[in-house]
Structure formats: structure tokens, C-alpha cells
Amino acid sequence: MTAESRADHRPASPPLTERQEARRRRILNASAQLAARGGFDAVQMREVAEAAGVALGTLYRYFPSKIHLLVATMQDQLQHMHTTLRKRPPAGADPAQRVAETLMRAFRALQREPQLADAMVRALTFADRSVSPEVDTVSRLTTAIILDAMGAEHPGPEQLSVVRVIEHTWHSALITWLSGRASIAQVKIDIETVCRLIDLTAPGAGAAPGGG
Amino acid sequence: MTAESRADHRPASPPLTERQEARRRRILNASAQLAARGGFDAVQMREVAEAAGVALGTLYRYFPSKIHLLVATMQDQLQHMHTTLRKRPPAGADPAQRVAETLMRAFRALQREPQLADAMVRALTFADRSVSPEVDTVSRLTTAIILDAMGAEHPGPEQLSVVRVIEHTWHSALITWLSGRASIAQVKIDIETVCRLIDLTAPGAGAAPGGG
């Protein structure tokens, strides 16, 4: 049983030197900046490399594909958002309200950089098995954000299912909005609709909060 | 009910000649076949063209991009599935059960050709604005299938929201399964979970007919 480390984005292989960490940061920043300008298509590996001041081969050493790069960018942004959200938690009375409020807040943040959101979400849903670990990390981050908003410290299996469904709705609604097939109002309705599921699994209804 | 009278994918410009219709069919078949073999990556435009016995330029005249082609392929398959489902409607007592059963049936159909499913779903979620009309057609088809299963002929806005959320869950759950991040059991749970929303919005008066 290998003692898996806790917050594990990197496979823990070599502890990056300072200059390497800096390179990584430059690459992620360049990626986010290009994405914010022109979306998925504008994130061209040659341009990212140039903007970050590294050689193309180096870029590929750090991120083995464009998808990996953009998913890592999303990880980065999500972490940022999670921190921000924790500073000002949602104020709603019941969990469903708080989750809906949180997601809509996140949604408005994405609205400010729709092209960046487009690039990240497209990469996320286009990712194949080779990116599973990274996508999974993003998923766990999202789950953490939702559970935070619910105030569920020890979620039961039912609650986890509900959270998964909320995540599904969140991602898919985002996609339909990004591709211009749904309005913001509609996304809001969908989010609020799915959040009603939370009330169905209020503690006591099916999952006893004891133990664990 | 004529199958083609209602299906408005093409901008209706020129009514295709017989040979053109045949070409289109050959292309779609080639696409589905290649996709079934090796998924999204195996659908290479040159290969599709060759397998369909048309020139590359012709392929692009019929389908302006690989994404368009695969979304059209999905349309095709969905239509087929819709027909099949109508022949043997789900038998559940209440709408939620019937929808869950229908979706799981569709899911098992996709399971039989996971690579094809991968190609189609990846294309669908990767599609950008230029493919909106086609993606919308697929979305309407899915909606029709779900409404059929619900038995809702005149759905209210609430019901439509619920159906949208179910669709979101369906697509996103499919993706997580296809990329190996969720098991079939988990997908089933998610589908059943989201279908509980249906009971919350029983059509105006009361619960499902035949109550029990």
C-alpha cells in the first residue's frame, strides 16, 4: 500500500526546482491569457511556448498535450475560485439555496472571461482516458466546492449521488451556454431545479449523519 | 408520420438527388463504422472519404467538418433508437421509472458500441457555435425521447426544466463513463437520482395516473 500523498496533482516524481516551478507558472499564465483572448483555438502550442519563453519541446515535457495543458489551467483557476469562495461563503438558509448561489457565483465569474471558460470546459469534456487523473482532480475540486456550500462534512452515498448529478448539470449547462444554445436565465433555472434534489436527501431522510 | 418530413437538419436548400442521398448514406455509414472500430480518432476524414467512395472535397461539401459529420452520425443513430424505443415502450408504473428505464436501455445500446458512442459524444460536447443547429436537433431528439417516456404530451415549463436537467445528467454521465471515470452502476444511480425530480413536478393536478 503506497501511502498516497494528499493533494496530488503531480505524480510526485521529482520535486521541481524553483526555475522549473517558475516555468510552469509562466506556461499556465500564458495559456490562460491566450485562452481568455480567443478561446480554445487561440491556445496554440507554439504561441503558448513563445509567450511563456520556453521551447516547444519543454512545453510538451511539462504538459503532454494541449488538453492536459488546458485541464491543468482549469485546475489552477478552480483552486483560485475555491479559495475566493471560502473567504465569502454563501448566505442562504438551506443547503439547496447555498449551492445554487455558489454555482451561480462561479458562473458569473466564468462569464467575465467567457473565452477562457470555453477553452477550459471544451478541454475538460474532450479529454480522453489519458487525461483521466487530471480530470478527476478537477472533479474532486468541484465536489469539494459543492459540499462546502452544502455544509455536508460527512456526506452519505445518497448525498454524493446528488452532488454528482449537480456536477453533471453544472458542466453540461455550462456547455450549452458556451455554445450559445441556452441563456444565462435558463442555466440559472436548471441549476435551481437540480438543487431541489438536495432537499430530498436532507440529513435524516435517508442518510444518517452519524459515524464516519 | 413520415420520418423525413419532420427531420429538418439540412437548410432545405436543394432537394438531393437519389445518387446524392446514396452518397450521404454511404458517408454516414462509413463514419459510423470507423467510429465503431476506433472511436473519435479513427474517424479520419481521408478514410471516411475513401470508405464511402467519394473524394475528400465531396465529403466536405456534405459535412463541413469532422464534428458536423459525427454530430450528423449521432442524429442518425438517435433517430434509429427513437424508432426502436417507440416499438417497445417502457413498462414502469410512474414516469420517473419509465424515464430511468428508457435511458438505461439507451445506455445499454451505447454500451454495445462504446467506441461509436465515444466518437459521437465527444463530437457533441466539443461542437462549437458553428454546429449549434445540428447539436440542437440532437438535443430536441433526446428531449422527445424523454418526454415520450414520461408520457407528457403537453409539458409545462417546470417539466421542461426537469427534462433539461435530465439531459444534462445523461450527457455528462455518459462522458464520465466513456472516459473511464465512472462505472455503469454509478451511471445507473445518477440517472435514477435525477429522475426523482420528475416526481416533484407531477403535472399540475396530482400524482401519476393509476396511482399506486
Added chain:
DNA sequence: CGCTAATCTAGAACAAGTTACAGACTTGAT
């Protein structure tokens, strides 16, 4: 049949993701 416009074919060319490689630079150990 012969004409014209549209369509189709074959193939080259271009764009961007990805890979490969030779040589310069860092890093760490001695």
C-alpha cells in the same frame, strides 16, 4: 445530341498538434 451550370474527383497545399533530434545549458556529486 449539344450546351451550360453544378457537382465530383484527384491531388497538392496549408495549419496546428505532436514527435524527434542535435547541440547548449544546469545541476549535483566528487
Added chain:
DNA sequence: ATCAAGTCTGTAACTTGTTCTAGATTAGCG
């Protein structure tokens, strides 16, 4: 300081989606 191993750079090549072009074929029409 020196050496070995690993990393980074610059650049070319390869792959596959997409576009373009010139000539052959087809469809509709007199």
C-alpha cells in the same frame, strides 16, 4: 573545477483536419 546526467532550446519532420484548384462527370434543358 570537472565530469556525468539530465534539462532546455531551436528546428525540422510528421500527422490529420481543412482549403484550394484544375479537370472530368453529371443533370437539366433546348
